[in-house]
Structure formats: C-alpha cells, structure tokens
Amino acid sequence: MPETTLTIARPDDWHVHLRDGAALADTVPAMARYFGRAIVMPNLLPPAVTPEQAGAYRERILAARPAGSAFEPLMVLYLTEGTTVDDIRRAKACGYVHAVKLYPAGATTNSQSGVTDVSNVDAVLAEMAACGMPLLIHGEVTHSEIDIFAREKVFIDTILKPLVARHPTLRVVLEHITTADAVEFVREAPAHIAATITAHHLLFNRNHMLAGGIRPHYYCLPILKHSRHQAALIEAATSGSAKFFLGTDSAPHAQGAKEAACGCAGAYTAHAAIELYAEVFEAANALDKLEGFASHFGADFYGLPRHRDTITLVRKDWTVPASYPFGEHQVIPVRAGELLAWQVEA
Numbered sequence: 001m002p003e004t005t006l007t008i009a010r011p012d013d014w015h016v017h018l019r020d021g022a023a024l025a026d027t028v029p030a031m032a033r034y035f036g037r038a039i040v041m042p043n044l045l046p047p048a049v050t051p052e053q054a055g056a057y058r059e060r061i062l063a064a065r066p067a068g069s070a071f072e073p074l075m076v077l078y079l080t081e082g083t084t085v086d087d088i089r090r091a092k093a094c095g096y097v098h099a100v101k102l103y104p105a106g107a108t109t110n111s112q113s114g115v116t117d118v119s120n121v122d123a124v125l126a127e128m129a130a131c132g133m134p135l136l137i138h139g140e141v142t143h144s145e146i147d148i149f150a151r152e153k154v155f156i157d158t159i160l161k162p163l164v165a166r167h168p169t170l171r172v173v174l175e176h177i178t179t180a181d182a183v184e185f186v187r188e189a190p191a192h193i194a195a196t197i198t199a200h201h202l203l204f205n206r207n208h209m210l211a212g213g214i215r216p217h218y219y220c221l222p223i224l225k226h227s228r229h230q231a232a233l234i235e236a237a238t239s240g241s242a243k244f245f246l247g248t249d250s251a252p253h254a255q256g257a258k259e260a261a262c263g264c265a266g267a268y269t270a271h272a273a274i275e276l277y278a279e280v281f282e283a284a285n286a287l288d289k290l291e292g293f294a295s296h297f298g299a300d301f302y303g304l305p306r307h308r309d310t311i312t313l314v315r316k317d318w319t320v321p322a323s324y325p326f327g328e329h330q331v332i333p334v335r336a337g338e339l340l341a342w343q344v345e346a
C-alpha cells in the first residue's frame with residue numbers, strides 16, 4: 001500500500017529567485033506557503049552587491065510576506081570584481097547576509113556584473129574562508145567554444161578544483177548541480193563542500209525539453225542533461241548524504257520572456273516545490289530520505305537551527321494551474337495543466 005501522508009520537519013529552500021518590485025507580491029507568498037527560510041539569490045538589476053543593498057532588498061521581501069508569516073529570507077551578496085574585504089566583514093557582522101554568490105560573468109540571467117576571472121577575487125575569498133562565509137557558485141564556464149552541455153564539468157575541472165585548492169577551508173555550495181561529474185566532485189570533497197539540487201533536474205532530462213518539440217519552460221541553466229546525469233542526481237539526493245540538499249532554483253520569468261525567439265533561462269517551481277521533490281523520492285522508494293534533504297542538511301551546513309515544527313504532505317492528485325500571476329505578467333509553472341500526486345496540508 002503506498003504511503004498516503006508524510007510528515008517532515010518544516011523545509012527550507014537553499015536557492016531561490018524572488019525577483020523584485022511588483023513580482024514580490026506573488027513570489028514571496030508562494031515561497032512562504034510552507035518554507036521556513038530561503039537563501040534568496042541577489043541577481044537583480046542592478047545586483048545586490050553591498051550589505052546595505054541586501055538589507056534594503058530584505059526589507060522589501062519582509063514587507064511582501066502574508067500577515068502572520070514567519071518566513072525568513074536569508075540574504076546573499078552578489079560577488080563582483082569590485083567587492084572588498086571590508087564588504088565581507090560588514091556582511092558577516094550584519095547578521096542577515098548568509099553567503100556570497102559567484103556568477104561567472106555571462107553564465108546566466110543577470111550575470112553581466114559577475115566575475116571574469118576568479119583569481120581577481122582571491123583576497124575576498126580568503127576573507128570569506130577566514131570568517132566562515134559560504135561561497136555559492138553557479139558552476140559553468142562561459143567561453144563560446146565550450147559546448148553548453150559540458151560547461152559544468154569544464155568549470156569543475158578548470159576553475160573549481162584550483163579554487164578549492166587555493167582556499168582549502170572555504171565553505172562552498174555548488175549550486176543546482178546537473179551532472180554525474182558534479183555529484184562525484186562533491187561526494188569526494190571535504191564536508192564543508194556541498195551542493196543543492198533542483199526538483200526539475202531530478203524530474204527531467206534534455207529529452208523533456210527537446211524531443212518532439214522545443215519546450216521553453218524546461219530551459220534553465222545549467223541546462224538539462226542526458227538521463228544518465230539525471231539518474232546520478234536522483235541517486236545523490238536520495239542517498240541520505242548530508243552534502244546534498246534542497247535548492248529549488250525556482251526562477252520565474254514572464255511568459256513572454258520565455259516563449260520567445262531568444263527565451264530566458266529559468267524554471268518556476270515554487271508553486272509545488274516540495275510536492276515535486278516528493279514525487280521523485282517516492283519513485284526512488286526513498287520517501288524516508290526526503291526530510292534530511294529538505295529540512296535538515298541545509299540548515300546544518302549553514303549553521304542554523306533545524307525547524308521544530310512540521311508540515312504534512314498528503315498523497316492526493318491535483319492539477320497545476322496553466323499559469324500564475326507574476327507582477328504585471330503571468331508565469332508558466334513547471335507541469336502546467338498536469339497532475340501532481342502530492343499536496344501540502346493547509
């Protein structure tokens with residue numbers, strides 16, 4: 001008999017995009033539905049590069065919370081070649097900045113202010129290692145001659161391995177991993193090097209995006225890979241290893257920006273995040289491993305307390321709406337119009 005309910009400690013999302021402005025009225029309530037905390041990505045236009053800018057962004061998020069919500073946004077500084085050691089010290093001291101994000105310049109949405117050569121930020125990384133500030137990494141190279149499906153592996157081999165060798169105590173999260181190569185790198189690395197895994201990279205491979213028609217709502221970065229990489233991610237997420245934890249990378253874009261001749265990268269999953277992960281863990285016969293992945297390992301890595309309260313998932317079919325409001329626009333969610341098997345009890 002399949003399990004019909006599952007109660008787990010309240011989960012957190014260790015990688016999400018809430019955007020800004022009018023969109024916050026939609027993205028923050030969606031995230032606050034049952035997530036206790038979220039690591040909020042700083043790739044705004046312009047990006048949040050100082051603790052003051054991150055603090056102002058935090059206030060805008062807090063103001064968009066539904067009445068009575070205890071949802072806590074955990075802020076991240078956007079690393080640029082202008083970031084100073086003093087920025088890191090002030091970020092550590094302010095209490096609300098929990099990490100610094102490395103975007104290789106040109107790698108993804110709003111990464112144009114990112115880093116062109118990581119050796120230019122070594123002094124800042126040394127300060128982060130000294131004060132225990134985690135570095136979150138979008139792990140892809142950007143050179144036009146490198147195949148898009150190889151960009152994560154080439155980044156690990158040519159940028160990340162030398163970086164962790166230069167900064168052996170730096171806490172690192174390789175974000176939204178998509179390959180067996182990333183799983184292997186993280187698994188073999190010391191305990192202070194971890195990874196987040198999205199629901200969509202567990203549920204889908206590149207055939208879902210490209211076979212039988214091109215489906216722009218599956219287009220995200222790093223791009224969906226071969227099913228053998230998907231299998232490696234499922235194995236890692238459901239293994240019970242504390243090095244792999246939940247980060248949705250829910251990244252909403254307006255419908256028109258995705259359904260375009262040159263569409264934006266990003267998949268929206270905040271409408272059904274834990275519900276989508278539950279489907280993956282159930283299919284892998286590993287529902288007993290969902291709580292560690294979703295509610296324990298990320299908090300432990302960031303040195304934050306695990307939540308004491310719980311949420312309950314119920315096995316009950318529901319149909320995902322065709323779209324959700326997104327500021328002045330609409331966003332098309334992952335699995336729009338399709339059935340999902342799990343629901344979170346209100």
Ligand SMILES: NC(=O)N[C@@H](CC(=O)O)C(=O)O
Nearest residue numbers: 017108109220221251265266
């Ligand atoms: N993942 C994506 O495809 N897009 C993200 C950026 C990112 O996380 O790389 C976004 O901000 O839209």
Ligand SMILES: [Zn+2]
Nearest residue numbers: 108138221222
């Ligand atoms: Zn990214």
Ligand SMILES: [Zn+2]
Nearest residue numbers: 017041249251
């Ligand atoms: Zn992201």
